[in-house]
Amino acid sequence: MQAKRNFSAKREAIYETLASTKSHPTAEWVYDQLKPSIPDLSLGTVYRNLTVFKELGLTKCVGVVNGKERFDADMSQHPHFVCTRCLSVIDVPIKRNFVDCNIYDYVAKECGVTVEDHNIVFYGFCNGCREKQDF
Amino acid sequence: MQAKRNFSAKREAIYETLASTKSHPTAEWVYDQLKPSIPDLSLGTVYRNLTVFKELGLTKCVGVVNGKERFDADMSQHPHFVCTRCLSVIDVPIKRNFVDCNIYDYVAKECGVTVEDHNIVFYGFCNGCREKQDF
DNA sequence: AATATTTTGATAACAATTACTGATATGTTA
DNA sequence: TAACATATCAGTAATTGTTATCAAAATATT
DSSP: OOOOOOOOHHHHHHHHHHHTOSSOOOHHHHHHHHTTTSTTOOHHHHHHHHHHHHHHTSOEEEEEETTEEEEESOOSOOOEEEETTTOOEEEOOOSSOSSOHHHHHHHHHHHTEEEEEEEEEEEEEEHHHHHHSOO | OOOOOOOOHHHHHHHHHHHTOSSOOOHHHHHHHHTTTSTTOOHHHHHHHHHHHHHHTSOEEEEEETTEEEEESOOSOOOEEEETTTOOEEEOOOSSOSSOHHHHHHHHHHHTEEEEEEEEEEEEEEHHHHHHSOO
């Protein structure tokens, strides 16, 4: 369990909303979730705090889907699947990492760079979308 | 060698610009490259044709870096490295694919989806950026 | 040549995100 | 407690990458 942070009520609410979903939401989705219970919440505040969380290493961006940044509070290294039909983003559960330090070293050597992180995204369509449509 | 396509002069020029660079440029970079030799080129035309190429399967988007879409005419499956300092995008050369059909099957089964494509991106800093700055 | 189709430049529209500003809340110090 | 400094915020304006519109120009077709 993480030590209590002295976040403002709104910052805490934004973080909790992000931490309690696996939907990898957009900033606007977080805003829409909280607006009913926090009527004076501003969309700018959501954006501002998502940036704060990124700086604090509490969240990361899992990519830009259809022009919208998608956020994740699950900082464990795991790939994602993006349904190119409904644009949902799904965690790919892994037993152990697809990508290990050897690959970082390989990329470092091949490209003449220092590797700090990586991101794996699969694309396709989810079963919900297959049922709805014929391909 | 690819058969001659009956592309318009501008479409051809845009494609050639993209095909002859490994910089994974933005739409605007392509525009800036061509503007001197094609003074009446419009930025909209570049965007329009980049979309056409995507539909024709001639190019793909390698991701969105700092809010800008980065394009690649190299359709072979290969990972990319993004320097988070200078935002350059570098091809990672591979002998054989990191990700094979077995992994597609694995993701399909674990997530209940159909996998059509994937994208691997490494992040870090390139040697140029290391030399310029102390970290 | 007459007509249809494609492509284009210029511009406006759009949408996601960021910047700004003054107000409010919170923390600190004495 | 009061006085001050700092952090956070709402509301709005500005910015920016991208897309849509539309009439003109180029090209293809008959």
